Amino acid sequence: MTVEQLSQMLREKLTSSFGKSLEDATTKEMFQSICLTMKESINANWRMTQETYDENESKQVYYFSMEFLLGRLIESNLLNMGLLDLYKDTLTSLGFDPEEVFREEHDAGLGNGGLGRLAACFLDSLASLQLPGYGMGIRYKYGLFQQKVVNGYQVELPDNWLKDEYMWETKRGDKAIEVRFGGTVETTMENGHLHFHHQDYERVLAVPYDVPIVGYDNNTVNTLRLWSAESTTNSFHFHSSRGHDYYHYLDYKRSIEKISEFLYPDDSYYEGKILRLKQQYFLVSAGLQSILQRFKKRNKPLAQLSEHVVVQINDTHPSLVVPELMRLLIDEEKLGWDEAWAITEKTVAYTNHTTLSEALEKWPEEMIKTLFPRLYLIIHEINERFCKMLWYDYPKLREKISEMAIISYEHVHMSHLAMVGSFSINGVAKLHTNILKDRVMKPFYTVFPERFNNKTNGITHRRWLLNVNPELANVISEAIGTNWIRTPNELTKLLPFAEDASFQQAIAKVKHDNKLKLASFIKRHYDITIDDHSIVDVHIKRLHGYKRQLLNLFHVIHLYNRCIEDPYLELTPRTFIFGAKAAPGYFFAKQVIKLINAVAEKINHHPQVSKKIKVVFLENYSVSLAERIIPAADLSEQISTASKEASGTGNMKLMMNGALTIGTLDGANVEIRELVGDENIFTFGLTSDEVFRYQQAGEYRARDYYNNDRRLRNVMDLLVNQHFSDDDVEFKDIFYSLLYNNDEYFVLRDFDNYTEAQNNVQETYQQQSDWLQKSIINIAYSGNFSSDRTIQEYAEEIWQIKPTKIGNLIIN
Template sequence: MSITVETLSQLLKEKLTSSFGKSLEEATTKEVFQSTCLIMKDSIHPNWQMTQQTYDQNESKQVYYFSMEFLLGRMIETNLLNMGLLDIYKETLTSLGFNPEDVFREEHDAGLGNGGLGRLAACFLDSLASLELPGYGMGIRYKYGLFQQKVVNGYQVELPDYWLEDEYMWETKRDDKAIEVRFGGTVETTVLNGQLQFQHHDYERVLAIPYDVPIVGYNNNTVNTLRLWSAESTTNHFHFHSSRGHDYYHYLDYKRSIEKISEFLYPDDSYYEGKVLRLKQQYFLVSAGLQSIIRRYKKQNKPLHQLSKHVVIQINDTHPSLVVPELMRLLLDEEKLGWNEAWSITQETVAYTNHTTLSEALEKWPEDMFTTLFPRLYQIIEEINERFCKMLWYDYPELREKIPEMAILAYGQIHMAHLAMVGSFSINGVAKLHTEILKDRVMQPFYTVFPKRFNNKTNGITHRRWLLNVNPNLANVISEAIGTEWIHQPEQLTKIIPFSTDSSFQESIRKVKHENKKRLASYIKEHYNVIIDDQSIVDVHIKRLHGYKRQLLNLFHIIHLYNSYKENPALEMTPRTFIFGAKAAPGYTFAKQVIKLINAVAEKINNHPQVSKNLKVIFLENYQVSLAERIIPAADVSEQISTASKEASGTGNMKLMMNGALTIGTQDGANVEISEFVGNDNIFTFGLTSEEVFAYQQSGEYNARDYYNNDRRLRNVMDLFVNQHFSGDDVDFKDIFYSLLYNNDEYFVLKDFDSYIDTQKHVDQTYQNQSDWLSKSIVNIGHSGAFSSDRTIKQYAQDIWNIRPTKIESHVKTYY
């Protein structure tokens, strides 16, 4: 059933009247947005119900994707696009006197994630639904996101990100599906009929309330579910004594402690209470999610020993690793299975994705904290560890010396990655290089024991959002040249590669890029009062701020250019606009100092009468999905300059590539595979390889001070940190200076400086030949289909999950 502008206009007017008691003339933009969402939900919900009914009727095997983050961004445009209604809604809103962009911007970015991990999970959900694959997301409904970033006097300031201040239009609360999650208490062990029984006493009860969000597939009838759990208290579990008034205040304290569990994304874990809260969050998600899965499974009257034939649970990084012992607890204590059967079911059902090679990111928890919070789970982990270590001792004598470093419980800590690897049937990395590093180095002993479990699934992004939605003019140019099949089969984007040298096609691509630059320049002028040259190279570095991602190396290059322009005002170089977007973790002092330095350098350069004609530096605050959607279509250069071996994959590199930016990057993460696809002539690579980084780390021969002493350019850059050039405070940037020299430059910024500078010169020279640049840009766009999350999810579905598409019969769509 199609819909006309006239019909939709009438529906909007009726919805405004029924929901807000207002006429169109009286309505605010927010009320128009909310009415639009309500109409959409009326259309989505019948297919949503039909999807779940079909999965149950067909007994479709389903994947449950457990993740602490789902970085959804705004959903209104994605849902309209996938429903095939984006254009008609834009036309209708315009005809009624509303700017569609203003209406869409009324939706806050959902504060459910931080960076690439969460955005990957969101892309995966989109691909699952668009490929008609049965899949659930399992996450936490955080009341506050990571934080809202403001820059005050150059410093990052963290404000609460209360994204739920307005009603979240896409969620549906499911009170009837509430789950009880238990913390603390004691465990009593008894024997009944020759079997051990475990009784949990004196525990703290927390009610987990699910809020379901529909995930709409592209151009089909599939509507999958993202289930978000909220921690809530209940008076049923608190005893009042009316004669004692303090019990009321005790209850308020109790209520507050419960609600904290789902209050903040990543609470500060630099202190004990923060660590406890993080661990409670992880168990809260795992226990609520698993209990709901088992409850639903049992309603279908299927035997538990066949669980893995119908259910697969994917752990997204180490955060949900408690899936392993919690599933064992449910099978042992609640379902009364024996250990061997429960362990077999667990191992056959759970799969684990690793996202890091950084040791500090492989979570470990103190045993004493764990035993206090989860006394029964600790017993189960003890047993898993005991059996695993015995197996190593008897079956792998060559690994006996490594048992302490492979154990799940060792030196007073519980190693979550070890728990996930031992308790799962699949262990995957997220880029070819990353997986090889896991097998050869980071997890080499485990690869020796479980070689068949290790596999690679290179990350991907949904091309529907990151090309079709955020860059519609580019999508139209592509479709005019090769048709629209690429929307359903993104690998067909390669069909544009023969047009890479076609001057007419190049000109179309150039015009689109220039229009996107003009829009970004207008945004920057409006919000930052900085005028940027829309003919300049737009050089973009947008990602979480961390030492290994090396925003500092980028900044070194910028300061070097600044010094070069001051020394030689006649220096010929293409004007360039450097754009940064990044949040630093609140407790990460070094990263916050780098943000201050970026802003100090920006202030100096942007206000210099000569240098500012050729260089501009902009730090865009509060980087999030909706801001990325503004930046990425305008980018010429994609900064992917992490220390080789440190970035597991990256997905920003894929988004920028898909929109025609050329990558300058190290041979790290998915950069390696991008290079393999586009060829060395269409990417700018530099710096140490992962093997060279490992060699330096093992030999200890790297000396950062030698590079500082022997490279005048580098010395001139770094000396500005300590001579108050960028700040009136002589201590502002000394910590950065001394961390590089006295901590010996952990991420090899000084070592890679020379190679980076030379490669940036090559970038500039290449850009001056616009035909050559555009040809390379088109080649990158053409190969970007290989990095669609559709490809990644197809590989997961076939190689790990063993799930198949399930066709949802068409439902008569209504719009009211």
């Protein structure tokens, strides 16, 4: 297709869809016209993909996740279709700025952080590797929230991402499914068999909206199915003699729609817990019912379900997959317990993403019983059988039965349910998997050693290098060819260029150009001028105590103190960039955001210090914002408390774009170091074993570090002496959490070592040839962290699915 032909197509689409000429069209109408034009090609391949899967009876993976952080799809779809440059050239010829047109697409509010972005990368890799895969998620009306910073404080506003039509989705109203909550269960004996009858339940209609997932340079278009909760008048009883029933119906309708209204409702109160549990079951039940409906069309016995279907639970949230699949097989399909359990155990696989106890999820037993009375009976039976098996088959574990039970101390433990009902249990980095096997889930590993395996996370290099940093991609392709795009491990062919002066300069120019773009964005939106020759030091991830944005900030304050004490201090200019959202109910994290902004205000307006340091907090961190920041980054902050970060994927994105990592030996940082070597990463701090020893012995005394390190004391005292706030109690909670709550995440313990590592960063950066060599080595090894590698491992070692070729190319 030529620019002239595409121009004519877009003109005709503007006329047919909006009654507009090119001259009268807005950027939004042009964006929508592009989407409509693309969808004609996408939909043809989408249909062909599904028909081919059915004809070939391809085994499919169904990836259940509470989050899918897709970002904008227009550029990635055009890239995967091989049309991105053509559309950019055409838009330019028509007088439109391609970037402005593409920005008309709002980031889909379907996720929060790394968990959701990982799921999105996995979908991209599944389609690009031509693997049969479905995503199963919830179509949240509002995302997590839109973050605004007002007087330094995080303010949460609704993220109404659906206020405009979402161009990529297709509503499948004919495939709506009923999901049931509450009610009672009546047990009867029929023909010598127990039967369970669910009565007086609340009906909710789950309506699917399908989003096409376009593979790279192939014909595959997989599906992300998003479920929306809707009410139905059939499930509400009107009585003409009671006029107020209409208003009762409106209340009922509103309560139903809340199920898919917000991502992660605040579960610090009872109603929030109920809503979060409802969301989890809503996804699980709707998804599994649709899977069984599709499977039964193949006219295969249910005993063969696991030969055609694998259900992957992405973290603990969808663990109700296990009892819900049992319910469907027993109550709806009339199978016996043993047969249903054999099918379930062979069909479900579980990915654990965290060692944090609060994320492993346990729910009050009574709440489960009230919301899901039939599921509770099944969970109770699974628990009884599991505990009996432990008692008789593992006498050495008898004393641990109470801590291994699915139901114990009046709570249902969701991670235990997932482990007992799955054939595979995987961690997401080598260190994380070892911690699961040796510590967090050691008793379960004793019982199910064959189930445990590792699948180190990955990122799609198509979006995070080829799409967000095309200039760098071009430099790479000019040096080693383009095969790396299909086979990212071929990036290692860059290693001979690491010391090549001309190649180093090409890499340096790309980095500087990206810094100029970021500096322009920051100036335009925040009126802060940053030095485009400074070290761009980036800390972008969810705000949480264990991710230790506070440790980073303490180093910033330390540098500020040094500049005040010595106005002539030689310091390589540094721009510290933070991007993070704090959960609305997480007071400590929100106070850290306030402190970051207070420190930024003080430093950025200091006549001397601001020449050497700038601090920028970029509000409303998102995929699209990350795409601006990452190509410009020099230093990647991956400084979580060792053992707390399961893997991380931000570390991989930044590495792929040439940033060097400063980090603890946590998560995938360990594997990055193994690949690039000690000399090409800045590591510091406690190891995971040292953290465990401190926690077990109880010997850590945070106050000792405060008392014995003058630098640290000077930093912390500024929190409570009105230096960063007119109110001397503004940051007292941060101060007290470190000293009086004994610094749960070892910020004070690692401060000295972190500061030393940062000094090493500065010294290395001053030797630009050395820095660029390290940067190129990091890029060269980043192909190992492509999600294509991760998904290939899942496909071969867990899912047992194979590529399915889809017809002839239609999209071009």
